[in-house]
Amino acid sequence: MQIWQKMLIVAALATITVVAGTLVYLNYFARRRLIISTTTSLYDTGLLDELEKNYEATHDIDVSIISAGTGIAIQHAKNGDADVILVHSPSVEKTFLEGGYGVNRKIFAYNFFTIVGPADDPAELEGKSAKDALKSIVTYGEGLPDQSGQTKIWVSRGDNSGTHAKEQSLWKAAGYNYTLISDEPWYASVGSGMGNTLNVAEQKSAYTLSDIGTYLKFSKDGAISLKALLTEEKSLLNVYSAMAVNQTVPANQTLHERINYVEAMDFIKYLVSNETQQFIENYGKATYAQSLFYGAVQPLKDDSPQPLVSWIKDSAFFDGSECPEQYRSGYPELYP
């Protein structure tokens, strides 16, 4: 046998050792893994880190968090690479449930989006409704002396995240064609997470749509001097929900065998428990003088306060339920 053939055999053996070693370690020595694919706001604010710590303290499981936009989180789930997804884009969630990829949706938190912009507010958005604010942005953009595309006054996530979906629906509600708007010379699409987008808006003294949680964190830390300009209203509501990835899709049984369904449901039950809801509501309160997220379970149960609950139902319920019967699988206690 030639020397290089021997060396190749050694190389193959070494590769197999690395792969097999990892598999043996993960399957027999490490704790079981629960993979959570999440929207960036829950992660970048640090909330999920805390929830992970609390959960791991009481459960014998290793929680692995992958932070990406809602779009990627959904893609991960479709590929079977996540066990639980935490997202905030009701229309995308509906398609996801209808495709049979996810089950047992639970709305667990909400907060509001806001448009943030430079403190001197050159487009005069302050105090306006979201609709009028976007109209002001367009007027201001069209009136700019520089139409070469160098000056950007609006920064978009541009990453198919829940925030990006919300932005598109707001433009539509204000009477604009989103495709045309995104081609305007003053419109910048950055294709990255909320934190990055806020940083870009800060550098360019531009406006952007942000969830209040990430904005408050960045603002408090002194990373940005942008100001939140809009107040809470129905169209700016931001509803977070959790879904377990479906293990038993008829079309690809084999693909989904490895999905950790039982423990995914345990985690969802943990998310909607009273203690966790309280924890979510208190998270960051001391530092930011207001909650970054609010628990949604109790308000939905009590049907109050109004009009908040009706807003949640209007924007994030499907056929009058947070999870219609046909998309549930066991766990009736979650849907009293």
Added chain:
Amino acid sequence: MVDILDGIIKALQLILSGDPMLYGIVYRSLVFSGVAVVLATLWGTPLAMLLGLREFRGKTIVKAFFNSLIGIPTVVLGLLLYLIFSKGGPLGFLGLVYTPAAIILGEAVLVTPILISIATTAIEAVDPEIMNLSKTLGASESQASVAVLKEALNGVLLSNIASFNRAIAELGVALLVGGNIAGLTDVLTTAISRYTARGGEDLNLAIALGLLLIVIVFAINVIVIAARKVKIWLTLGRSPQ
């Protein structure tokens, strides 16, 4: 506003405080890149020997192929490997996605072209007489190849260092196939991107990790240059005047 100097001072404090999370990330970076280079060396060296020592049809094309792969964008390779390792992908049954093994294999694939190209050049640069001489002295084909490899050791070592630098400094593969999971698959580059996105106090952590990354790359290069210098002196000292 971000004060760079203030950030660097806080970053240095973090480094000196020996924060276990910080050093966990450094440790993973070193181990993943290290094992990746070992794997790539194991499968790259025999291929380099084939390319450097033998004549066959299409050799130029194979060499050009590896040369052009040196510059492959890491995110493209990362995406490709994600699709392969994903549970829905062809190697999904292994369950490797978002595990350290996925990063190690991915980085090994990433650096293989660099390793093969530099090592091949080094082997080709060895005087062909050495091969003939060893054979004349009764060495088998294999023993003669090993003799050539020994002569080319400096070049092979250089290819290892270049590969390690590429592996430890790349972001795309580690991010896409590793998932940047805190405490399991986050490495220096992916953690820097995470903490930069979080901003505020976490930015200091990103700066600290950035400084450590630069120090590691720098230190390894210095050590290698120093080792080669020492070797040259030793050789000069031994050789007759």
